[in-house]
Amino acid sequence: MISSKMNKLNVAVIVISLSRGGAERSTGTISKILENLGHSVTLISIIDENEFEHGGEYYALGSTKNYKTVFGRKISKFLDAYQLFQKINFDVVIDGRTRPLFLKELIFNNLIFKNIPVVRIMHNSYLPQSFPKLKWQARYLYKNDSLIAVSKKAQQIVEDTYGFDNVRTINYPVSQKKIVESAQAELNILETNYVLFYGRFDNESKNLLFLLEAYSMSKLSELGIPLILVGKGPDKPTIENKIKELNLIYHVIFKNYTPNPMPYVKKALFTVMTSNFEGFPMTLIESLTLGTPVVTLDFISGPSEIIETGVNGILVTTKTTKAFSLALNKMVEDVEFYNKCVQGTFESIKYFDNFYIAKKWETLLNEL
Numbered sequence: 001m002i003s004s005k006m007n008k009l010n011v012a013v014i015v016i017s018l019s020r021g022g023a024e025r026s027t028g029t030i031s032k033i034l035e036n037l038g039h040s041v042t043l044i045s046i047i048d049e050n051e052f053e054h055g056g057e058y059y060a061l062g063s064t065k066n067y068k069t070v071f072g073r074k075i076s077k078f079l080d081a082y083q084l085f086q087k088i089n090f091d092v093v094i095d096g097r098t099r100p101l102f103l104k105e106l107i108f109n110n111l112i113f114k115n116i117p118v119v120r121i122m123h124n125s126y127l128p129q130s131f132p133k134l135k136w137q138a139r140y141l142y143k144n145d146s147l148i149a150v151s152k153k154a155q156q157i158v159e160d161t162y163g164f165d166n167v168r169t170i171n172y173p174v175s176q177k178k179i180v181e182s183a184q185a186e187l188n189i190l191e192t193n194y195v196l197f198y199g200r201f202d203n204e205s206k207n208l209l210f211l212l213e214a215y216s217m218s219k220l221s222e223l224g225i226p227l228i229l230v231g232k233g234p235d236k237p238t239i240e241n242k243i244k245e246l247n248l249i250y251h252v253i254f255k256n257y258t259p260n261p262m263p264y265v266k267k268a269l270f271t272v273m274t275s276n277f278e279g280f281p282m283t284l285i286e287s288l289t290l291g292t293p294v295v296t297l298d299f300i301s302g303p304s305e306i307i308e309t310g311v312n313g314i315l316v317t318t319k320t321t322k323a324f325s326l327a328l329n330k331m332v333e334d335v336e337f338y339n340k341c342v343q344g345t346f347e348s349i350k351y352f353d354n355f356y357i358a359k360k361w362e363t364l365l366n367e368l
Helices: 022-036 070-087 102-112 137-142 152-162 176-182 207-219 236-247 260-265 282-289 321-333 334-343 354-367
Strands: 012-013 040-044 056-060 092-095 120-121 146-149 167-169 195-200 229-230 252-256 272-275 295-299 313-316
Touching: 012 022, 022 092, 022 152, 022 354, 040 070, 070 102, 070 282, 092 252, 102 137, 137 195, 146 152, 167 354, 176 260, 195 207, 195 260, 195 282, 207 229, 207 236, 207 321, 236 252, 236 321, 260 282, 282 295, 313 321, 321 334
Parallel strands: 012 040, 012 092, 040 056, 092 120, 120 146, 146 167, 195 229, 195 272, 229 252, 272 295, 295 313
Antiparallel strands: none
8 A cells, every 4th residue: 555645656657748739738737746746756758749837857758869760769769768667666657648559568568567556547538549459458458557537438438348447537637726827828819709619620539620510500600700720730721621611711710829728718708629539628627717618519528527508508419510500609699598607617617626636646546
């Protein structure tokens, strides 16, 4: 039994990078929580992108080496990780990577993580990102690990699929104080009312073409309420073409990616989310923290645990552009309904704050 109150642990927190998206940002926040609990933290990043806040010492694998081939880069990073784990006697590993390849994870388990308790974070309910293809491979690799789902629905899916009894839900940590402070930064923001999407321009996961179609069917453009898209990603050209196809070039506005989109969120009428899958969508909590309601599809994991129609936004349970467009209309036409949603934002997310999430991580470490 390890007590984080009595023993200072050497904790390795592994992440693909400290940029790009909510999963990476949240893993950085987890490292800060562990440091604040009194542990010695080394945050190990596979890719040297250090943009988000984190706790402990930052270590990027292979950052000082030059690679001639992709294979050479991978081998070099692996050897770097091996040497680091030989140098530092870690007491526990918090693994925030994607883990779809059986052989790769088998090597990690037997050469790098050997005899160290491992906690695996599953960032969403899309199982191929967290587990190898065959069920027996997943059961073999992770039967002795602690598995962390970031939503109750994701936990249920993992338990039903693999029969694991070592899964628990710990939502992504959110510093509500930090969000409020970040929203005070100055950005070039429209003075008019607008609706906001912010995140990665990846249509497979974010379903942005659906959002554009629903927006075009709604009354928002007629009412002079533009849709602002803040972010970056591989599907921006596809999104631009869809905007032209729907004759929305004067109604949909791109804003460059920023690591701090909170000023946009604070001044939006409401934020929107149409994802096909997420884990625990941080953007929902961030939006509500700033008093901004949300209109979201009820996709597989996350929204139904946060958004309640008429309380803090609208949870669209029918996945059609018509249903989503009607929800958009409701938020701008029914003033009484909208104001009630604004008033319910803060109370609805108080238990997602870092203070409560830290207690769950402390309990987990005590049980290892």
